[in-house]
Amino acid sequence: MKLIIAYIQPERLNAVKQALYEREIYKISVTNALGCGRQGGYVHMYRGAVEEVTLLKKMRLAIAVNDDYVEKTIEGIIEGARTGDIGDGKIFVLPMDECVRIRTGERGPEAIG
Secondary structure (H helix, E strand, O other), X not given: OEEEEEEEOHHHHHHHHHHHHHOXXXXXXXXXXXXXXXXXXXXXXXXXXXXXXOOEEEEEEEEEEOHHHHHHHHHHXXXXXOOOOXXXXXXXEEEOOOOEOOOOOOEOHHHHO
């Protein structure tokens, strides 16, 4: 079992969800996030004052999958999120020791579904 965490551009969320659905990956958690990487930030004027924005809006995806779905999940995220520009995002794959479905008490790979 693995926990896949991805940071993507907000406007690419629908494309990523569609690419995951095509690969039969339906369970996903999405959170708004702020962050910066190589693209740094930008400077803009707001009510006559210069404002430097260093934390940019991102979407954080958390997807728990069984081992046989890891590559399909990564491929789906890349297909939906890639634009070729700096700031497309990152994917982290973490080992997951345990998963418990609260409703039934199932544990392990069966609990992920």
